[in-house]
Amino acid sequence: MLLSRSEALFLRSQETAQQIIHARVALAFIVLQLVGGCGLLIVLLTAAIGRGVKRYSTWYSFGASWVFSCVCYTLLAFAGQRTGPDPEFGLCVIQMALIYAAPSLTACTTLSLIIHMLLNLRRLLANAPFRTNSGAVAALLIVPYLVWLAEFLGVLLYGISTPDTVRRSLNGTYCNSKNPLLSKISALIVVCCTVLTVALQGIIALRLYRNRTVISGCSQSVTMAIRVMVFSLVGALALGVAIAYVVTYQHDQAFDMILASLPVMAFLIFGSQPDLARVWMCRRDRTCQAAEKSLLLSHSQYSSVSTQELSPYDT
Incomplete structure (x- = not known):
């Protein structure tokens, strides 16, 4: 069937407009990933070098997993192969395996952080000393990366054995697979972890509310409760995205933007968080430095261990 000149021009203009939209979505996706990754990296480094800043080891694992996830999703852009000819197969199949395994990693590290918070909150409410259970902490740190490694290797081997399924996404943001089952497996793991995470966050918020008189002397209790509730909303958003990935086959640009x-x-x-901001604001202020020493002393008096596994309010 022959098209008239006006119809051909209309279809060409529609195609051009769609290409522009894809390019803008891809750019926004990359920018958001870079902002989030660089921002979290700065937060991690600030917490690591800041005096008086104490965090769980699972908190560092949580932040590092999100930084790693951002690197995974921007790998094609860093290699300069987001547009133009098809990217190198080796790079594309590695990124495909990385992006399918990364959501499971971040979901598992988030769950580990929440479990760690809940365990220490129980000790606080029981007036028990904060003694680190090295075995439990080691499991919370290692298991998420074992899950990631298993999924990464599985997807990588599948991609190598079926190279015709490896492709660059329509937006050019990253490489993925034509097989929708891979995204569904990853999303199912995320759903399971996120359901547990949101449920445990609800338990933490409920215990904080019921024991608000007991913990009223802790200066960061209100801030802690607010962070738990806000992060619960983020968890609910992640859960919604994961469920949508499980039950649908078409993942439009909105999915990529929510993900980024x-x-x-x-x-x-x-x-x-105030203690992180204090690190940058008070580097040359003697008054602030004295306050940091006082805060550090109060931490050492409050906890019976010298590690960073301190109270549930230092998250």
Whole structure:
């Protein structure tokens, strides 16, 4: 069937407009990933070098997993193969395996952080000393990366054995697979972890509310409760995205934008804490330095261990 000149021009203009939209979505996706990844990296480094800043080891694992996730999703852009000819197969299949395994990693590290918080909250409410259970902490740190490694190797071997399924996404943001089953497996793991995470966050919030008189002397209790509730909303958003990936086959641009916004939200929530801001604001202020020493002393008196496994309010 022959098209008239006007119809051909209309179809060409529609195709051009669609290409422009894809390019803008891809650019926004990359920018959000870079902002979230760089922001969380700064937060991690600030917490690591800041005097008086104490965090769980699972908190560092949580932040590092999100930074790693951002690197995975921007790998094609860093290699300069986001547009133009098809990317190198080796790079594309590695990124495909990385992006399918990364959501499971971040979901598992988030769950580990929440479990760690709940365990220490129980000790606080029981007036028990904060003694680190090295075995439990080691499991919370190692298991998420074992899950990631298993999924990464499985997807990588599948991609190598079926190279015709490996492709660059329509937007050019990253490489993925034509087989929708891979995304569904990853999303199913995320759903399971996120359901547990949101449920445990609800338990933490409920215990904080019921024992508000007991913990009223802790200066960060209100801030802690707010962070838990805000992060619960982020968890609910992640859960919605994961469920949509499980039950649908078409993943439009909105999915990519929601996915890219998660590390930015994590950066804003966990990077907007007073003790982290104090590290940058008080580096040359003697008054602030004295306050930091006082805060550090209060931490050492409050906890019976010298590690960073301190109270549930230092998250």
